[in-house]
Amino acid sequence: MILDLFRLNGKTAVITGANTGLGQGFCIAFAEAGADVIGVARRSMQETKEKVEKAGGNFQEIIVDLSQPNAVELVMENCNSLCQNVDILVNNAGIIKREEAKDVTAENWDMVINLNERLVFFLSQAMANRYFLPNKSGKIINIASMLSYQGGIRVPAYAASKSAVMGITKALANEWAPFGINVNAIAPGYMATNNTTNLRNDTQRSEAILDRIPAGRWGTPNDIMGAGIYLASEASAYVNGFTLAVDGGWLAR
Ligand code: NAP
Numbered sequence: 001m002i003l004d005l006f007r008l009n010g011k012t013a014v015i016t017g018a019n020t021g022l023g024q025g026f027c028i029a030f031a032e033a034g035a036d037v038i039g040v041a042r043r044s045m046q047e048t049k050e051k052v053e054k055a056g057g058n059f060q061e062i063i064v065d066l067s068q069p070n071a072v073e074l075v076m077e078n079c080n081s082l083c084q085n086v087d088i089l090v091n092n093a094g095i096i097k098r099e100e101a102k103d104v105t106a107e108n109w110d111m112v113i114n115l116n117e118r119l120v121f122f123l124s125q126a127m128a129n130r131y132f133l134p135n136k137s138g139k140i141i142n143i144a145s146m147l148s149y150q151g152g153i154r155v156p157a158y159a160a161s162k163s164a165v166m167g168i169t170k171a172l173a174n175e176w177a178p179f180g181i182n183v184n185a186i187a188p189g190y191m192a193t194n195n196t197t198n199l200r201n202d203t204q205r206s207e208a209i210l211d212r213i214p215a216g217r218w219g220t221p222n223d224i225m226g227a228g229i230y231l232a233s234e235a236s237a238y239v240n241g242f243t244l245a246v247d248g249g250w251l252a253r
Contacts, residue, residue: 005233005234005235006033006229006230006233006234006235007033007034007233008030008033008034008035008088008229008232008233009033009034009035010034011034011035011036011087011088011232012035012036012037012038012083012084012085012086012087012088013026013030013035013036013037013038013086013087013088013089013090013232014038014040014075014079014086014088014089014090014127015027015030015037015038015039015040015090015092016040016041016066016090016091016092016093016119016123017040017041017092017093017094018037018039018040018041018045018048018061018092019039019041019043019044019045019047019048020041020047020048020193020194021191021193021194021195021221022092022143022188022191022193022221022224023039023041023048023090023092023093024047024048024051024221025221025222025224025225025228026090026092026221026225026228027039027048027051027052027057027059028048028051028052028055028057029225029228029229030057030088030228030229030232031052031055031056031057031058031059032055032056032057033229033232033233035057035087035088035232036057036058036060036083037052037057037058037059037060038059038060038061038062038079038082038083038086039059039060039061039062040061040062040063040064040066040075040093041061041063041064041093042063042064042065042066043063044063045059045061045063048061049061060082060083062074062075062078062079062082064078066093066115066119067111067114067115067119071119071123072119072122072123072126073126075123075126076126076127076130079130085131085135086127086130086131086132086138087131087135087137087138087139088138088139088140088141088232089123089124089127089138089139089140089141090141090143090228090232091119091120091123091124091140091141091142091143091165092143093115093119094115094116094143094161094195095111095112095115095116095158096112096155096158096195097111097112097155097157097158098154098155098198098199099154099155100154101154101156104156104157108157109157112157112158112160112161113157113160113161113164116158116161116162116164116165117160117161117164117165117168120142120165120168121168121172124140124142124168124172124183127140128140128172128176128181132176132179132181133176133179133181135180136179136180136181137180137181138176138180138181138182139181139182139184139231139232139233139236140172140181140182140183140184141184141185141186141228141231141232142165142168142169142183142184142185142186143165143185143186143188144162144165144166144169144185144186144187144243145158145162145165145187145188146187146188146189146190146245146247146250146251147159147162147163148162148163148165148166148185148187148243149166149187149245149251153205162187165185166185166187166243169183169184169185169241169242169243170241172241173240173241173242174241177240177241182231182236182237182239182240183240183241184231184236184239184240184241184242184243184244185242185243185244186224186227186228186231186243186244186245186246187243187244187245187246187247188219188223188224188246188247189213189219189245189246189247189248189250189251190209190213190218190219190247190248190250191218191219191220191221191223191224192218192219192220193221196218200218212250212253213247213248213249213250214248214249214250214252214253215248215249216248217248219246219247219248223246223248224246227244227246231244
């Protein structure tokens with residue numbers, strides 16, 4: 001049956017940035033689709049755990065600051081002790097620093113690139129070496145952005161990092177598709193989460209953005225869950241290296 005292709009029963013998903021926003025949404029949706037979920041974040045994921053369990057799912061957590069130099073090793077060590085296998089990785093954790101290009105400090109630049117770009121590559125590499133390549137199966141979903149396609153305003157490091165996410169997605173797909181690993185990305189449009197609080201509080205920018213979204217509203221975490229389940233499941237077995245925009249039509253304008 002076609003709907004069976006979308007089920008995640010028996011799969012284990014590791015989702016970074018799982019305490020809030022889109023990451024929390026992925027945890028709940030993947031659990032509802034049948035996966036065991038391991039959330040990674042630098043602070044308590046109690047709310048996510050409660051929501052996953054309310055949905056009948058199983059949630060375990062790894063608390064680690066993903067900006068620290070040994071973050072990948074810590075995540076992998078924890079995975080080894082929490083589960084037998086990992087089938088799905090969602091590289092969702094990300095940060096944004098809003099500042100004009102003329103003011104960007106090296107410290108802020110490195111902070112954004114380190115989490116949004118470098119970690120995406122090296123956590124994917126570690127998961128592939130430990131689980132996906134030996135299993136000849138696995139799903140990696142990277143969270144890209146409208147700024148994988150566009151330059152944005154006052155967010156140059158973020159735009160650089162999210163453009164890189166789209167490139168990393170294609171590069172890894174080229175190498176790993178022959179091994180049964182699907183590497184794809186989702187580019188969310190403008191979603192009402194912590195990531196966009198400052199933007200939504202800026203009346204002028206907020207109105208300009210809303211004006212340009214054909215769907216006429218900000219997105220919510222629920223809006224991208226269908227894309228997440230699709231890319232995490234067998235339904236997308238022949239989709240490789242693609243960045244799927246879920247943007248209320250933003251890119252179509
Ligand atoms: P969010 O609520 O700010 O979520 C970001 C997540 O990343 C949070 O869980 C955050 O944890 C985590 N994180 C940040 N730094 C971390 C670190 N050093 N170690 C561990 N975790 C860390 O915003 P969101 O919108 O859900 O963002 C999720 C992803 O979607 C990001 O990659 C973002 O760039 C991308 N995205 C969002 C939008 C949008 O419109 N909202 C659009 C395009 C792409 P803390 O709570 O501890 O900070």
